[in-house]
Amino acid sequence: AYMMGDDGTAAFSDKLVKVLRSVEKRYAQLFEQEAKLSSETGNLVFTGQADDPETLETLRKLGFERPESVSATIRAWHYGRYRATQSVEARERLTELMPDLLRTFGETTHADEAFMRFDQFISGLPAGIQLFSLLSSNPSLLSLIATIMSAAPKLAGIIAAKPHVFDGMLDPALMSELPTRDYLRARLSSFLSGAQHFEDILDRLRIFTFEHKFLIGIRMLTGVIDGTTAAGAFTHLADLAIGEALAAVVRELEAAHGVFPGGRVAVMGLGKLGSNELTAGSDIDLILLYDHDDEAMESDGPKPIDASRYFTRLTQRLIAALSAPTAEGVLYEVDMRLRPSGNMG
Template sequence: PELAGTAGNLVFTGTEDDPDTLQTLSSLGFSDGSAVSATVRGWHHGRIRATRSPRARELLTELMPGLLAAFSQTVSPDTAFRRFNEFLSNLPAGVQLFSMFYARPGLLDSLAEIMGSAPSLAEHLSRHPTLLDGVLTGRFYEPVGSVSELTEELVESLTEAADFQDVLDAARRWTHDREFQIGMQLLRGMISGEDAGAALSDVAEANLNGLLPYVEEEFQRAHGAMPGGEFVVVGLGKLGGREMTFSSDLDVLFIYRGTEADQIQSAGPRALPLSQYYGRLSQRLVTALSALTPEGKLYEIDARLRPSGAASPLASEVAGFAAYQDKSAWNWEHMALTRARVIAGTPALAADVKIIIHDVLIRARDVDQLVCDVADMRERIDKERATNNLWKLKHVRGGLLDLEFIAQYYQLREACTVPEIIAAETDKVFERLGQYDVINRSAAMDMAQACRLLRRLQALLRLTVGVSRDEKQYPAGVRDALAQAADVDTFDEVKALLMATEERIRNYYAIYVDQPAQAIRDEEEMEKM
């Protein structure tokens, strides 16, 4: 079979570095050729289980040129090689894998792509090398499934757990497998960044629904059940908008209800009053999702958007939540509610919370105060996160945050007369703003399309290069994937399209938010004179 080769010598025998080999490794982009050479010599000396048989070492010798060439095409060849070494060190044997690589050289590119371009996937693959079977058999290229299907699948995998710790570990294994599946499909261009965001959000929703009963059961062992108590989890931000990426936190609210808010206590050996009961239950759920176990962690949890912020109780009583939103919440807190979705919990309370949120969003507002508040909040964020890097797609002016602020502003401004425009997904908001002639239809469709483009690019960048946004470091594979996501031919065309898109978004933001807000401020200043 034809294997990708390299120009130059590659000699890994003996105990010393071969100078020509180090030069070849350097030409391939490895910055620490000596470390690479020493590791490969260790493989050939059978220092790991995967290379202890003569046949395994023979196959590995033949594979090395293609393997190193594949790593040379990644963001950081040294990092890709190090992750591959971790992966190889966890294998019980290597002949079968090396034989498959020999028979199907294209698999080397897939593995290198994972090791070099998707750090979270590489880490999970190193922990669980059997996942490669799913890559080889095509299992990871099957559809992920709906929320209900995912929840059912997770619950089934949790039923075999021996105890609560096993439940947490099983949930992490299942989640990381699904994230691996989504990541592989995104890397291979089988799904878009929008599809990946929806799938990742569905996996998170399945986790909240699947784990909550186990958390409640474990909590009730000490504190008993709460008579008549109800509890829900509300998703905000990217979870609410089904726009999660591979590094997204879960923005959540916890809301509860009892029959007598000030009097009820739980019926357990260590009884708790209502507010304390659900505050501690919420904390247990946060811990179940965020704690680091031998199988890693699931998600970072951000509950700072609750009424009165981080200084307030973790869980909100529903009547207090409704009163706060009606009387005390700032406009920016209502902006966050435009992306709210009830994710898990008691159906009756879930229905009531939906009504409360909807009623907040459709109430009439002081539109002058609203547009000024939106502009002020964006300026505050800009002071902390300002950037001129066009690849920092959230915070750059003309990026996702500007689009989200326009969409949220118009929902709060116009939903009192056109409630149909309310949607958790930003692109859908723009579609509806155009459909109902709230703003210019052509501009609305342009912003919807811009939102989808930025989300597609953001999903790929978060998966491949993480938070780094130095385009000079983007390898050929990432550049090609970005071009495919943008539906253009070259990386230069992606960059040109992105610059033009961000310029148009900046103009839209100026027209719809900045200029009206500035006009109001100027008028107020004139009145003071």
């Protein structure tokens, strides 16, 4: 008290009480809107180590069957468990969003499972403030996210594993432009234009394909396209990706072994790829056909090889380009066995 210039503890106590009351008043004003939102929904308290009984009851009323798990998950968010919730600003936006977030997810068919898929999604985000701000200001986007997490587990898995696909949902043309072959070809060509080397092309093909599988699924989920149109779009997407992968493989092979005189290659799609019925999770059945000049003995490059080894390597490298895991995952699982009897064909 003496160090603060007061005559004694009583004078110091009076000054301290005035300061504390001022802080209390300003703090109450700061969170006035938050309190209002909480009171409209019910009690929502996610501080401390133990569950708040009134909060658990609110979660049950909102539609959650396992409110303890939901409460524990939200507390982990507020403790900065994920990178997306480590900044003070992100947690403030999340607090503002929470009542609407819980109401929207509580109205879905499988509220608990949908909420946990959303938790998995934000666990992979590098930052959360932009997402939480977008969802706060765009109720339709929040509703769409909840629908994906509840009704489309495969789409939810894609967005959780590859959060960057969420960016495509922000494109205002998403619901107005249909995913035709020409539309996908133009987008893919533009996306690959900056690729510097073979591995970069493979990664970009994976990024593009994952994103557009997701966006095609979103269009079908929201009724913009029907199942038949979606199957055609998934097939066009795979066909274009295979074509770009084949072109990249041919360039790599020719750089090492040259061109095989009269060499021609065609890739034939079988199964759902051949019948234009691919889904987001389909593998692809392929046959590679080749031809060359009968008189040619070997390729004309710096390391010439005979026809059998040349086209065998091309086939093997194409399969690897499509199915080998890179930092961006696997493009497609590939089956090169003849049908209808699998490896007995």
